[in-house]
Amino acid sequence: MAQKTPRLFYLLLTVLFVLNLLQAAFTELIYDEAYYWYYAQNMDWGYFDHPSMVALLIKISSLFFTGELGVRFMSCLLSVGIYLIVWEIIDHPKKREYVIHFFLLLFSMTLMNAYGFFTLPDTPLLFFTALFLLLYKRFLNNPNIYISLALGVTMAALMYSKYHAVLVILFVFLSNFKLVFNWKAWLAVGIALVCYVPHFLWLMEYDFVSIKYHLFERPNQAYSFEKFTLGYLVNLVAIFGLLFYWVYYALVTDKRKDQFSKALRYLTYGVLIFFFVSSFNRRVQTQWIIVISIPMAIIAFRHLLENEKSRKWMFRMAMISAILLIYARAWLIYQPLLPILYEAHGNKNWVMDLKSKAGDVPVVFENSYRQAPMYEFYAGKPSFSLNNFMYRKNQYSIDGSEDRVRGKDVLYVTKYRNAGDVQFKHPDSSVFYGSFLKDFQSYRKLQCLVEKENENEPWELKIHNPYEFDVPLENLNFAVAYSNAYKQVKEQVSLEVTSIDEQQHILKSKDTVFYSFELPKSKKMEKPSYFRIGLANKGLLTGLQGMPTKIE
Structure with a gap:
């Protein structure tokens, strides 16, 4: 050659x-x-x-x-x-x-x-x-x-x-x-x-x-x-x-x-x-x-x-x-050189601005698997993306990054609220608010499986704990996320569940707990096509721990 x-x-x-x-x-x-x-x-x-x-x-x-x-x-x-x-x-x-x-x-x-x-x-x-x-x-x-x-x-x-x-x-x-x-x-x-x-x-x-x-x-x-x-x-x-x-x-x-x-x-x-x-x-x-x-x-x-x-x-x-x-x-x-803003512009600036306000505490971003790694890259500090029912799963949903922030004081950053301890402006003009939280806890890896043997019986819910530690059940909120035919989440409704064992207050590591529930009525959708079960520690929005389930 x-x-x-x-x-x-x-x-x-x-x-x-x-x-x-x-x-x-x-x-x-x-x-x-x-x-x-x-x-x-x-x-x-x-x-x-x-x-x-x-x-x-x-x-x-x-x-x-x-x-x-x-x-x-x-x-x-x-x-x-x-x-x-x-x-x-x-x-x-x-x-x-x-x-x-x-x-x-x-x-x-x-x-x-x-x-x-x-x-x-x-x-x-x-x-x-x-x-x-x-x-x-x-x-x-x-x-x-x-x-x-x-x-x-x-x-x-x-x-x-x-x-x-x-x-x-x-x-x-x-x-x-x-x-x-x-x-x-x-x-x-x-x-x-x-x-x-x-x-x-x-x-x-x-x-x-x-x-x-x-x-x-x-x-x-x-x-x-x-x-x-x-x-x-x-x-x-x-x-x-x-x-x-x-x-x-x-x-x-x-x-x-x-x-x-x-x-x-x-x-x-x-x-x-x-x-x-x-x-x-x-x-x-x-x-x-x-x-x-x-x-x-x-x-x-x-x-x-x-x-x-x-x-x-x-x-x-x-x-x-x-x-x-x-x-x-x-x-x-x-x-x-051009009156257009691209995503490669201004990232160091917003990261350094936020880092100066967060100090040494880890930053948890709500619904942003994009901003979390960008912050970690330029700030050199750990971060985590906590996804709720309105956001898709990603690498943060399956890896061990949750362990880096669990039990620690964190700065919780979101653009869906209008108040917080700190705020910063993204280059695209979006305003984000951050709140300092103590003893942060999240359980996004809990696995939910729903089953129903026949139409006249309630739904069965199995929750499996894959963690190496026990999870206190009384700290959990339950919700159901309703989706349209294209699996777009349109609504979240609180879910009341009935425990098979009312004496069980702890979900042990690698163990499974059983509940039953009736689907609550949707307040926004006339006829939802899918639902998914979500869990969260109290004070946080629920995630999407269950698979999309077709509503017949």
């Missing part, structure tokens, strides 16, 4: 790497990055929202640097790796003449540009998608055990990056049915499954909490063409920016017959169609379709090499895009 690649390629690659390093070092974290940084403080084989690759990247970055670069260094490395791999995949004889065009094309892809320095699960997803395609191309040319081994490890790395990476693997394999009869292909699959065993075991240990949330618990909303399907189509334009026309034109006019080109088209069309169909059920986020950036970059650059007219227009649009994106990058560092 070194003998064939022009020096200009390595020069531009170095410039890109330095640019991304500077961007990573001087741009404040966005909230998702802070959340994934929080992952990395306790390494595991899985987390509530995603598998563990993003946490691993941050952990490795922190070995070399501190601060923001200690979160993003590996993303900068993977970004230049993507450019190298895509360049290697393209074996067109004219590519050496258009190195600048190649860099401008990839740099102009908006999300690929952003993931050159932001550390999100999509960052490794893009890198391993590119690596998977390179290895697959080599497998087609020379299938051997070593390529199978590399393919297997890469497929596992894809799945450790993000769950929907399975689409990448699935659509590439669907493009070549002969792989069904190729034992070396099955060897790759077997190696991938073996490498993924630790995550399977993690899922079993946590009762498949991630799968349950994404498939069954995640709130949705009524179908809206503008928000769902039209929004999805707008996203298809957004990921390629000003080059979208030529990129998609390259796709629809690509007629190459070789097996690898077929795989590129299957992967791209497969992902596009899958999420188009999904858009009729839920809103499709832009980053969900980011994987098509890799095959589309390959297809678009080959089109650029072979079509002079397209090449001229793509170069012009890419130059404009690059200028706009560089300006946007500068704005990420220095907000006054």
Whole structure:
């Protein structure tokens, strides 16, 4: 590769790497990055929202640097790796003449540009998608055990990056049915499954909490063409920016017959169609379709090499895009360049303001798995996100972070109240109030299971205590949260329960207590579709310890 690649390629690659390093070092974290940084403080084989690759990247970055670069260094490395791999995949004889065009094309892809320095699960997803395609191309040319081994490890790395990476693997394999009869292909699959065993075991240990949330618990909303399907189509334009026309034109006019080109088209069309169909059920986020950036970059650059007219227009649009994106990058560092506030702006300021008022006590944020890790990152002090019935579950719901604040004096921060001991203003102008609480107690890990044998009998409620300590039952409040057909919580109503054993006042560690109850009448909803049981220590809003239960 070194003998064939022009020096200009390595020069531009170095410039890109330095640019991304500077961007990573001087741009404040966005909230998702802070959340994934929080992952990395306790390494595991899985987390509530995603598998563990993003946490691993941050952990490795922190070995070399501190601060923001200690979160993003590996993303900068993977970004230049993507450019190298895509360049290697393209074996067109004219590519050496258009190195600048190649860099401008990839740099102009908006999300690929952003993931050159932001550390999100999509960052490794893009890198391993590119690596998977390179290895697959080599497998087609020379299938051997070593390529199978590399393919297997890469497929596992894809799945450790993000769950929907399975689409990448699935659509590439669907493009070549002969792989069904190729034992070396099955060897790759077997190696991938073996490498993924630790995550399977993690899922079993946590009762498949991630799968349950994404498939069954995640709130949705009524179908809206503008928000769902039209929004999805707008996203298809957004990921390629000003080059979208030529990129998609390259796709629809690509007629190459070789097996690898077929795989590129299957992967791209497969992902596009899958999420188009999904858009009729839920809103499709832009980053969900980011994987098509890799095959589309390959297809678009080959089109650029072979079509002079397209090449001229793509170069012009890419130059404009690059200028706009560089300006946007500068704005990420220095907000006054644009009259728009982004979540990377002002986080150090609000954290330092709150830290000065909280002192050394831990800060508990109500319903904010985003602000809790941001505070902990910049303040260097422990924090916790306490979720109630109006908020979704997250990593704070399943890990041991609750133990860091239980029994301690804390500052309880919320934006849902209009008074407190302290207050601070968020950069988005939201005002938050904090109240100092002594001997803070919460029991969000208590597990509630409801059953009903027949329609004429009351509901049965089982409460299991997974903690290593006993829980006083008289300190608990019970409530039921009613949801609509889309599992959006609309109301909470106090719940009266009847204990099977009225003499039982303590729920011992690892033990289960039994209650019965009748569902109270909803005051706001004519006909709720789901309900969930919630518990809380007195003085706090109840959580969502139960699963959504259909109301017949």
